[in-house]
Amino acid sequence: MATRFRTTADLALSILCLAVPGPALRAQDAEAQFRKTCMSCHTIGSGAKTGPDLKGVTTRRTKEWAMAFIQAPGATLDRGDPVALQLLKDANNVKMPELGITPQEAAALIQLIEDFTKSGKTLGTKGIDRPATPFDLTRGKQFFEGRLRFAQGGPSCLSCHSASGAGFAGGGRLGPLLNAAPGKYGKNLAAAIENPAFPSMQGAFGQRPLTPEEAFQVAAFLHSVSAQPPPKRSVLFPVFGFLGLVGSLEAGRRLGRKRFRGVRKNLIPKA
Amino acid sequence: MDIRSQISMVFHLDKCIGCHTCSIACKNVWTDRKGAEYMWWNNVETKPGTGFPTKWEDQEQYRGGWEVVDGKLRLKSSGKQNFLQRIFYQPNLPTLDEYYEPWTYDYANLFNAAEGDDQPTARPVSKITGEFIDIESGPNWDDDLGGSPLYARNDPNLKALTEEQQLQLMSIEQLVMFYLPRICNHCLNPACVASCPSGALYKRGEDGIVLVNQEVCRGWRFCVSACPYKKVFYNWNTGKSEKCLLCYPRVETGQAPACFHSCVGRIRYMGVVLYDADKIPEAGLRPDSELVDAHRDMVCDPHDPAVIAAAKANGISDAVIKSAQASPVYKFVKTWGLALAPHPEYRTFPMLFYVPALAPVTSTFDGDTVANNVEDLFAPLDMARTPMAYLASIFSAGEQGPVRYAMKKQMAVRTWRRALTVGDIDIGTAKLALAAADCTPEQAEEIYRLTSLPTFEERFVIPPSHREQAIEVLKNPLENKGLAGIGFRDAPERGL
Numbered sequence: 001m002a003t004r005f006r007t008t009a010d011l012a013l014s015i016l017c018l019a020v021p022g023p024a025l026r027a028q029d030a031e032a033q034f035r036k037t038c039m040s041c042h043t044i045g046s047g048a049k050t051g052p053d054l055k056g057v058t059t060r061r062t063k064e065w066a067m068a069f070i071q072a073p074g075a076t077l078d079r080g081d082p083v084a085l086q087l088l089k090d091a092n093n094v095k096m097p098e099l100g101i102t103p104q105e106a107a108a109l110i111q112l113i114e115d116f117t118k119s120g121k122t123l124g125t126k127g128i129d130r131p132a133t134p135f136d137l138t139r140g141k142q143f144f145e146g147r148l149r150f151a152q153g154g155p156s157c158l159s160c161h162s163a164s165g166a167g168f169a170g171g172g173r174l175g176p177l178l179n180a181a182p183g184k185y186g187k188n189l190a191a192a193i194e195n196p197a198f199p200s201m202q203g204a205f206g207q208r209p210l211t212p213e214e215a216f217q218v219a220a221f222l223h224s225v226s227a228q229p230p231p232k233r234s235v236l237f238p239v240f241g242f243l244g245l246v247g248s249l250e251a252g253r254r255l256g257r258k259r260f261r262g263v264r265k266n267l268i269p270k271a
Numbered sequence: 272m273d274i275r276s277q278i279s280m281v282f283h284l285d286k287c288i289g290c291h292t293c294s295i296a297c298k299n300v301w302t303d304r305k306g307a308e309y310m311w312w313n314n315v316e317t318k319p320g321t322g323f324p325t326k327w328e329d330q331e332q333y334r335g336g337w338e339v340v341d342g343k344l345r346l347k348s349s350g351k352q353n354f355l356q357r358i359f360y361q362p363n364l365p366t367l368d369e370y371y372e373p374w375t376y377d378y379a380n381l382f383n384a385a386e387g388d389d390q391p392t393a394r395p396v397s398k399i400t401g402e403f404i405d406i407e408s409g410p411n412w413d414d415d416l417g418g419s420p421l422y423a424r425n426d427p428n429l430k431a432l433t434e435e436q437q438l439q440l441m442s443i444e445q446l447v448m449f450y451l452p453r454i455c456n457h458c459l460n461p462a463c464v465a466s467c468p469s470g471a472l473y474k475r476g477e478d479g480i481v482l483v484n485q486e487v488c489r490g491w492r493f494c495v496s497a498c499p500y501k502k503v504f505y506n507w508n509t510g511k512s513e514k515c516l517l518c519y520p521r522v523e524t525g526q527a528p529a530c531f532h533s534c535v536g537r538i539r540y541m542g543v544v545l546y547d548a549d550k551i552p553e554a555g556l557r558p559d560s561e562l563v564d565a566h567r568d569m570v571c572d573p574h575d576p577a578v579i580a581a582a583k584a585n586g587i588s589d590a591v592i593k594s595a596q597a598s599p600v601y602k603f604v605k606t607w608g609l610a611l612a613p614h615p616e617y618r619t620f621p622m623l624f625y626v627p628a629l630a631p632v633t634s635t636f637d638g639d640t641v642a643n644n645v646e647d648l649f650a651p652l653d654m655a656r657t658p659m660a661y662l663a664s665i666f667s668a669g670e671q672g673p674v675r676y677a678m679k680k681q682m683a684v685r686t687w688r689r690a691l692t693v694g695d696i697d698i699g700t701a702k703l704a705l706a707a708a709d710c711t712p713e714q715a716e717e718i719y720r721l722t723s724l725p726t727f728e729e730r731f732v733i734p735p736s737h738r739e740q741a742i743e744v745l746k747n748p749l750e751n752k753g754l755a756g757i758g759f760r761d762a763p764e765r766g767l
Contacts, residue, residue: 259362260332260333260362260363260364262366262368262369263324263325263326263329263332263365263368263369264321264324264325264326264368264369264408265368267321267325267326267421267422267425268421269421
């Protein structure tokens with residue numbers, strides 16, 4: 001291995017190059033991580049959402065407690081930790097999900113919160129807080145059904161979810177029925193939609209999130225239907241999806257049935 | 272009358288021994304380059320067989336050549352409607368599998384292999400990827416009926432035969448084959464030229480050689496699709512198409528092309544013919560059964576004063592007219608009616624003609640016995656081992672008349688010569704045979720001489736190209752007269 005570096009100076013330079021960008025990158029990573037996993041329920045310095053505002057959390061709790069809670073909130077609760085129980089009560093009994101955060105990530109996140117607290121910067125918004133107008137409800141419904149496209153091009157809610165009064169044949173069955181979502185997240189529903197902490201939604205919306213306005217309108221629509229009985233789930237929705245797939249495959253096959261498929265290899269009998 | 276000159280060719284298949292010397296000569300001169308390894312501008316096929324690329328004659332698959340639609344000639348491969356749709360994707364191109372993956376062998380291993388229990392081998396290496404491959408096909412994979420149950424059985428021309436005839440043809444006792452050497456036909460109505468969106472392909476005015484201008488070609492590959500003989504090839508290294516250029520640098524200096532020159536069986540003849548280009552549009556629309564006649568009709572008699580006058584009016588030089596008068600091709604095609612163009616039904620009017628091969632009956636399979644009939648060497652045509660319908664499918668668009676005429680005449684000439692030299696056939700019988708084949712003893716002697724004993728100059732009657740005149744169009748040859756002859760053709764790029 002050492003023979004590949006012609007001089008000691010080369011080797012030293014290489015090591016230096018590898019070592020220097022490390023810490024800088026980690027701060028960026030931590031912020032991205034916060035946006036991805038934490039921001040749907042927490043802010044730094046913008047007020048409480050589903051979970052508390054994390055500004056100055058290291059002054060309120062010990063680092064060890066924070067480290068343990070971030071990595072395994074359920075275990076801390078099960079242990080009967082009084083602080084954790086109080087937090088659960090404050091958060092309307094919404095449990096913090098197990099996010100699978102590693103000790104290194106947890107340390108970086110705590111460092112990030114300390115940095116932001118010290119410098120007075122904020123991360124995250126409290127979300128739009130105004131009464132929903134009928135216009136918001138209509139727009140929200142249209143977004144939900146995919147009649148309006150999200151500004152960043154994210155898929156419509158109906159592809160996977162269902163809600164009363166929206167869509168056709170009961171809607172998608174991949175995700176849960178969303179009638180109950182407002183009851184669970186309350187006024188923080190919009191934030192949960194804007195920065196979803198759910199792995200499958202992160203896959204679909206990670207690169208093209210909803211704008212705060214869009215999230216607010218969708219949430220407003222969900223609030224408006226939360227009291228209604230759940231829609232009748234019809235088997236037609238997946239059936240139509242499947243038929244559409246088969247139909248388009250068949251159409252492609254028919255359109256291309258005269259295409260050149262090679263000559264010599266077709267002469268040879270298949271073994 | 273629009274008389275033009277065309278360097279034209281005859282291949283006498285009865286003399287072809289299938290040695291591939293022509294192919295090797297061509298490969299060594301022209302296609303021994305990166306990107307051209309798979310090309311065989313000249314190749315030799317065994318018939319019945321699928322040829323190179325596999326089943327090139329199956330235009331249902333490759334969509335080459337012309338077709339008549341609503342009384343108009345139209346390219347099968349593309350038209351005004353689907354032109355844009357195909358410009359980035361040619362749907363009917365042969366793939367590398369239809370040509371073959373060119374390979375060499377890892378010869379170094381024979382010398383460098385570590386000592387071991389086994390003999391070292393030279394494994395085949397792809398010339399395209401450089402990786403070891405298992406060879407699955409080659410440019411003459413079905414040579415000498417190799418792989419007949421697969422390749423010979425799938426010859427598209429066998430469709431002209433009944434199922435029973437096909438089975439007979441494939442039975443061991445009836446097995447028959449002949450060779451079909453192929454180069455670019457330098458057609459009168461070339462589909463490749465018509466299809467090129469860049470205008471890179473052109474037919475030379477002076478001798479009708481079809482060429483691809485490498486500076487204009489953009490590699491759209493319309494020509495590869497359009498040529499029904501699949502004799503335009505795409506060079507994957509340069510990104511341009513190339514094809515047989517009839518060794519024009521040799522032809523222009525009075526030499527026969529490399530494949531002609533090297534031919535062991537001396538089957539190849541070359542000469543100029545004069546043709547009437549005005550007749551092409553009408554001839555292209557004739558029904559299949561009349562195409563052979565329409566094609567022959569275009570070729571004009573170079574002794575006819577009207578033709579000579581029209582030729583001169585078109586700027587054809589005396590030397591070329593004189594050469595056309597001595598052309599062996601004219602004799603084979605027009606005077607004797609022995610030579611036929613391959614697949615006239617593609618309507619490109621190929622200017623390479625073939626004298627179909629005789630396959631005399633030497634034995635017949637009669638139920639369960641094989642009878643040798645050496646006595647009756649020149650049996651009636653319908654006893655010939657190669658069915659006439661099969662030959663007609665290749666050489667006369669299914670119309671058996673022209674093929675029968677050519678075969679009959681060849682047999683009559685043989686009968687005549689046998690009567691003269693061996694003497695076991697009565698001269699009277701031979702004369703009757705000649706008369707029946709529309710031939711006279713004098714013509715028979717001429718055919719015999721040009722077939723069996725032609726000199727080099729009789730086989731290749733190549734007109735002077737008069738390059739010294741052609742250059743006058745571009746440059747004044749007297750420009751440097753009286754100068755010392757020292758200087759530059761192009762000024763050096765420096766100074767000033």
